[in-house]
Amino acid sequence: MNARAPSTSPWVMSGRADRMNPSVLRELLKVTERPEIISFAGGLPSPQTFPVAEFEAACSRVLRDDAEAALQYAASEGYGPLREMVAAALPWKVSPSQVLITTGSQQGLDLAAKVLIDPGSRILVETPTYLGALQAFAPMEPQVHSVASDDEGVDITALRAAQLAGMPARFFYVLPNFQNPSGRLMSEARRAALSSTAADIGLPLIEDNPYGELWFDTPPPAPLTARHPEGCLYLGSFSKVLAPSLRLGYLVAPPALFPKLLQAKQAADLHSPGFNQRVVAEVMKDGFLDRHVPRIRTLYKAQRDTMLAALQRHMPEGVHWNRPAGGMFLWARLPAGLDAAALLPQAVARGVAYVPGAAFYAGAADARTLRLSFVTASPEQIERGIAALATVIREIQP
Numbered sequence: 001m002n003a004r005a006p007s008t009s010p011w012v013m014s015g016r017a018d019r020m021n022p023s024v025l026r027e028l029l030k031v032t033e034r035p036e037i038i039s040f041a042g043g044l045p046s047p048q049t050f051p052v053a054e055f056e057a058a059c060s061r062v063l064r065d066d067a068e069a070a071l072q073y074a075a076s077e078g079y080g081p082l083r084e085m086v087a088a089a090l091p092w093k094v095s096p097s098q099v100l101i102t103t104g105s106q107q108g109l110d111l112a113a114k115v116l117i118d119p120g121s122r123i124l125v126e127t128p129t130y131l132g133a134l135q136a137f138a139p140m141e142p143q144v145h146s147v148a149s150d151d152e153g154v155d156i157t158a159l160r161a162a163q164l165a166g167m168p169a170r171f172f173y174v175l176p177n178f179q180n181p182s183g184r185l186m187s188e189a190r191r192a193a194l195s196s197t198a199a200d201i202g203l204p205l206i207e208d209n210p211y212g213e214l215w216f217d218t219p220p221p222a223p224l225t226a227r228h229p230e231g232c233l234y235l236g237s238f239s240k241v242l243a244p245s246l247r248l249g250y251l252v253a254p255p256a257l258f259p260k261l262l263q264a265k266q267a268a269d270l271h272s273p274g275f276n277q278r279v280v281a282e283v284m285k286d287g288f289l290d291r292h293v294p295r296i297r298t299l300y301k302a303q304r305d306t307m308l309a310a311l312q313r314h315m316p317e318g319v320h321w322n323r324p325a326g327g328m329f330l331w332a333r334l335p336a337g338l339d340a341a342a343l344l345p346q347a348v349a350r351g352v353a354y355v356p357g358a359a360f361y362a363g364a365a366d367a368r369t370l371r372l373s374f375v376t377a378s379p380e381q382i383e384r385g386i387a388a389l390a391t392v393i394r395e396i397q398p
């Protein structure tokens with residue numbers, strides 16, 4: 001049954017619209033925008049990392065030298081020099097013709113969903129996984145199977161069993177680097193096993209990698225796509241290394257997939273903003289990211305250390321958390337009997353917010369988990385916010 005809007009309205013919504021859920025995260029962000037709240041909830045990069053002067057100079061140069069093309073309609077594939085830069089920066093052999101510039105990597109997920117999912121198709125995801133991907137996939141009506149995962153990523157035996165039991169899955173969606181939400185990093189051994197298993201059982205992979213550059217001590221092992229390019233669709237983003245408002249990302253697709261993704265892109269928005277693409281290419285030329293990204297790493301590592309120290313200092317017995325080796329998020333688990341969603345109103349009343357982990361599970365949720373972003377709050381706010389959260393947990397602990 002299609003949902004009918006209130007009786008005075010002539011609009012009838014599609015079944016697809018019914019499957020669209022308001023993002024819990026966006027709803028939450030509204031509360032956390034209140035200035036008195038210390039928010040560990042958002043998935044926002046630190047504004048301190050935005051290279052404002054470089055953007056200012058690049059915008060002027062683009063408008064001075066290339067305004068007509070920059071302000072005109074353009075090719076759906078993306079701006080040629082930017083596609084070349086993307087291809088050249090990836091650690092495996094990529095032709096620029098395989099690179100499609102997208103309106104954020106979120107659009108890459110949407111295009112993949114349209115091209116790869118029929119109603120009832122099985123798809124496999126990690127436990128937990130990125131909520132925005134679940135939102136992009138949901139309108140295409142897949143059966144989503146959440147594959148058991150541990151601190152190093154997906155459980156290979158469970159993945160094999162999931163693919164061999166019943167209808168083969170269209171793809172496995174995987175975030176090997178500093179996963180959103182858990183911050184975990186997939187080890188080299190697990191990557192090797194996943195890659196060979198996926199090839200063995202004919203399971204395509206969608207590898208989503210917006211955080212891979214944000215490592216703190218050592219770079220992550222090679223991407224899955226580098227090991228098996230034919231069987232992988234790779235998604236990247238400029239949001240976390242330059243600025244999210246550009247809404248620029250990219251995908252790297254094997255020849256078998258590229259033309260359909262391009263058609264889906266044409267239908268979606270013709271092309272991503274040509275002006276933004278030129279500005280990004282202008283900012284990035286001469287190796288700017290090689291100088292800029294290390295500054296982000298240094299800042300985020302210090303922020304992570306501040307949060308780890310505050311957790312260590314304040315949290316009562318029974319609260320556990322991980323130590324992410326990169327990215328923006330830390331994953332914590334409350335003592336038995338507590339529910340992170342139920343606790344949130346009390347935390348907000350005490351002036352601190354986080355995202356309850358349950359939002360990130362496609363299957364049965366672990367209600368004790370929560371995601372803490374360590375990048376946007378100041379060190380002083382991290383200290384106060386974690387202390388406040390610890391007080392709330394202590395007060396409610398059975």
Ligand SMILES: Cc1ncc(COP(=O)(O)O)c(C=O)c1O
Nearest residue numbers: 043104105106130180237239249
């Ligand atoms: C895992 C993951 N994929 C994709 C995205 C979308 O990023 P964007 O569309 O800004 O490139 C995000 C944003 O937070 C993310 O965490």
